[in-house]
Amino acid sequence: MSVQPHSDTASYVADDPETALKYAIQHVRGDDRVQIVEGVIEALSPTWDHENAADLIREQIGPTLRRLDCRAGSGNLDLPGSSNWYVPDLAVVPRDLVKGARALLPDQTLLVVEVTSDSNGDTDRIVKRRRYAEYRAPLYLLVDRQERTCTLYSEPGDLGYTEVHGPHPFGTPIRLPEPFDLELDTSEF
Template identity: 35%
Template sequence: MTVAPDEVTLEEFEALAEAAPESLQVELINGRILVTPAPDGDHSEASRTVARQIISERADLWLYEERGLAVPAYRAGRARVDGAVAPHGYFRGQPSWSDPEGVLMVVEVTSGTEGDAEVDRIEKRDAYAQAAMPVYLLIDRHRGEVTVFWEPVGGRYVHESRVAFGAKLPLPDPFGFDLDTSELA
């Protein structure tokens, strides 16, 4: 059954997401319900590569994996991000779909098909910019590259920088270090 996005309430979406099997992730991005496969092992290792470097450079921050965020883009949204970088303890006491205000960076790792990757490249990028997420890091396993977007203004990221796997990617403030992508190659 196909349901138009404006026919689904947040409560209905959250019930659907809760009932989904562990093999699927269900998100509500820009008014569309997206269903993608659960991450594989290489996906998890890519997240760990980023997490290890962030913790090494910024002991006050943590990369929270598979975190649900209420992403209030032009329509109410719910994103299950691969990683949310925030101060230690930020999510304490928050619900399953947390307030993203204190999140400093969102990390996504492509998985599934090329079509699934387009969601991370375009739809999620735009939703995160509209939600004023300060930094969006995309690890694109299909293209073998890492892109960082930062400084959201008017629902779009002003800056973007991209490197091929194996190169170092300078991360903007508040990170201020070069992300080593050699383990992703």
């Protein structure tokens, strides 16, 4: 069998564009991480200040993660049936789901955290909040660095989250309900 070179005039028609797009971004060469938000590919390049906020949360929930047998990270979240593939700033998931997983679903998380950036604040405030609720992420914590507030969304439904706690100014403790049952110190965000 011979291999034919790809022609400039040849066309590629994917039977399933969603699968093709999600496959392609998982195979980007180099260290770049990308996500898809409503069909638009976004390169991720968080600042140190941005990463600091996610790290402060990770440090505070560390003992609880061990108690719950969970892991926290910024692994891929697939939203099947849509052109969305998210890389949250932090997601908490049961440990038994992470081994060998290329992506998880929002309803497999216990908590999703997004930290806003100047370039994508509205994506986190509006689009991701709606999509996380639609895909049943039980808790969504928005750390809004531009507004200097934190908001916890819970009780996901078809029309969005039905419980909203906040926005609270940085420095106000944020109570994470069961299974976490802890207060986050937001004073250093």
